[in-house]
Amino acid sequence: MNGIMLQTFEWDMPSDGTLWNHIRRHARRWAMLGVTAAWLPPAYKGSAGAMDVGYGVYDLYDLGEFNQKGSVRTKYGTVHEYISAVRHLRLAGIQTLGDVVLNHRLGADETESVRVTPVNPDNRLEAQGSQEDGSVYTRFTFPGRGRRYSPFTWDHTCFTSVDWNGLDPDHHLFLLDGKGFASDVDREHGNFDYLMGADVDVQAPHVREELFRWGSWYLHRTHLDGFRLDAVKHISAAFYRDFLRNLRQKTGREVYAVGEYWSSDLQALLSYLAQVDESMNLFDTPLHFHFYSASHSSGQYDLRDLFRDTLVGARPTQAVTFVDNHDTQPGQSLESWVDGWFKASAYSIILLREQGYPCVFWGDLHGIPEKGIGAVSELPMLMQLRLFHAYGPERDYFDDPNVVGFVREGDSSIPGSGLACLVTDEKGGKKRMEVGRQFAGKTFVCMVGDEKPVKIDADGFGTFSVRGGRCSVYIPRPTFSSFLYHIREWIRRFLTLRLF
Numbered sequence: 001m002n003g004i005m006l007q008t009f010e011w012d013m014p015s016d017g018t019l020w021n022h023i024r025r026h027a028r029r030w031a032m033l034g035v036t037a038a039w040l041p042p043a044y045k046g047s048a049g050a051m052d053v054g055y056g057v058y059d060l061y062d063l064g065e066f067n068q069k070g071s072v073r074t075k076y077g078t079v080h081e082y083i084s085a086v087r088h089l090r091l092a093g094i095q096t097l098g099d100v101v102l103n104h105r106l107g108a109d110e111t112e113s114v115r116v117t118p119v120n121p122d123n124r125l126e127a128q129g130s131q132e133d134g135s136v137y138t139r140f141t142f143p144g145r146g147r148r149y150s151p152f153t154w155d156h157t158c159f160t161s162v163d164w165n166g167l168d169p170d171h172h173l174f175l176l177d178g179k180g181f182a183s184d185v186d187r188e189h190g191n192f193d194y195l196m197g198a199d200v201d202v203q204a205p206h207v208r209e210e211l212f213r214w215g216s217w218y219l220h221r222t223h224l225d226g227f228r229l230d231a232v233k234h235i236s237a238a239f240y241r242d243f244l245r246n247l248r249q250k251t252g253r254e255v256y257a258v259g260e261y262w263s264s265d266l267q268a269l270l271s272y273l274a275q276v277d278e279s280m281n282l283f284d285t286p287l288h289f290h291f292y293s294a295s296h297s298s299g300q301y302d303l304r305d306l307f308r309d310t311l312v313g314a315r316p317t318q319a320v321t322f323v324d325n326h327d328t329q330p331g332q333s334l335e336s337w338v339d340g341w342f343k344a345s346a347y348s349i350i351l352l353r354e355q356g357y358p359c360v361f362w363g364d365l366h367g368i369p370e371k372g373i374g375a376v377s378e379l380p381m382l383m384q385l386r387l388f389h390a391y392g393p394e395r396d397y398f399d400d401p402n403v404v405g406f407v408r409e410g411d412s413s414i415p416g417s418g419l420a421c422l423v424t425d426e427k428g429g430k431k432r433m434e435v436g437r438q439f440a441g442k443t444f445v446c447m448v449g450d451e452k453p454v455k456i457d458a459d460g461f462g463t464f465s466v467r468g469g470r471c472s473v474y475i476p477r478p479t480f481s482s483f484l485y486h487i488r489e490w491i492r493r494f495l496t497l498r499l500f
């Protein structure tokens with residue numbers, strides 16, 4: 001079946017500790033919509049405690065269980081609510097993916113005195129002066145947790161660098177004594193190992209060993225199916241290759257993984273995939289930027305270029321396609337929000353085509369009320385169209401800068417399957433497309449858009465249309481057998497019980 005990943009959070013949702021319970025209650029509804037995997041936000045305690053979105057990680061072993069950083073719970077709830085949400089998702093037949101943030105730590109419990117070398121934040125390979133005394137936040141003792149689950153204490157030997165030295169307010173990045181940046185990371189700023197906080201030295205043997213141990217503990221404690229890996233371009237590629245291999249060997253499980261390599265440069269993504277032996281999928285950031293450009297170019301974008309230098313174009317089996325996420329939403333660090341009028345078009349492209357594993361964003365499915373952004377009203381319908389209609393061979397009509405389209409011929413084992421889709425960033429228009437002779441004499445009806453039904457001619461062609469700045473999706477007119485099939489499929493999904 002056609003899978004759909006759902007990102008189950010957005011950045012600005014209230015810090016009221018209710019998300020895990022909300023997810024638990026929504027699991028079946030999402031399964032009915034066609035969701036097959038849920039990407040959950042970082043579950044461990046961040047330096048901002050109950051306010052932390054989760055990326056300012058303080059203690060990987062505190063999943064909302066210990067009174068640390070001002071509260072027991074995290075932004076999303078307690079450990080028991082988290083594990084219960086994971087269980088309910090699995091019961092609904094939805095895979096669960098935990099967000100794994102191993103690049104950095106924030107909110108150290110104590111400072112340490114250690115020699116440091118200031119380096120240029122814009123070119124991390126360039127020292128700014130000689131070694132000096134430092135007072136740095138690198139000691140993590142986790143007083144609220146004690147030695148429960150792990151006796152490991154983090155100190156300056158576990159980190160490469162920090163951005164703050166109490167004895168030197170003039171510089172903004174410091175390499176710790178005896179440390180260097182990993183060489184197999186992104187090359188921006190000379191070397192992009194350092195991102196924020198205290199940068200974890202994943203190459204130090206004692207740190208590697210502790211993180212490998214944590215990975216097994218996390219899967220065992222929560223029963224997650226896999227991971228979304230944060231900030232992979234800032235972490236030694238060899239580390240995640242080894243981390244995943246170790247975990248898969250130890251658990252004997254598939255452990256699905258998708259990495260966030262935030263770059264619009266396809267070559268950087270392909271090179272990373274080669275370095276990690278293709279042990280993970282990557283989010284298709286170049287495709288996101290095409291959607292962004294198309295939605296902000298007032299009709300000047302050439303839609304024939306949509307897949308140029310994208311991961312789904314070059315390496316479709318490794319690509320997780322998406323429209324927006326918690327970092328691209330308005331006000332966030334990587335803000336590049338796809339404008340509302342183009343959202344349905346972008347989602348029809350990731351959800352209805354053959355290639356790529358689509359990820360739907362909570363902020364598009366449910367809206368971002370904190371920013372006055374409504375849900376994408378066509379999205380539930382597009383997800384259902386993926387579930388029931390987006391099957392069979394694909395035929396592309398990316399032959400015009402302003403109106404492009406594609407068809408799916410359908411699969412005879414799925415009654416009623418097959419579709420035709422048109423997208424425009426301009427005035428709209430018509431396009432004659434071949435859906436196949438099996439539909440000769442039949443009628444296609446418009447499910448997204450306001451177009452009239454289209455009669456398919458004897459050669460299997462129909463002339464489909466789309467209005468300015470919209471998309472349109474047509475399916476074969478439903479029959480009694482396709483109706484019965486849908487009812488049966490909904491019931492099956494509603495009743496699914498996965499035992500584990």
Ligand code: CA
Pocket residue numbers: 103192193194195199200234235236
């Ligand atoms: Ca790093």
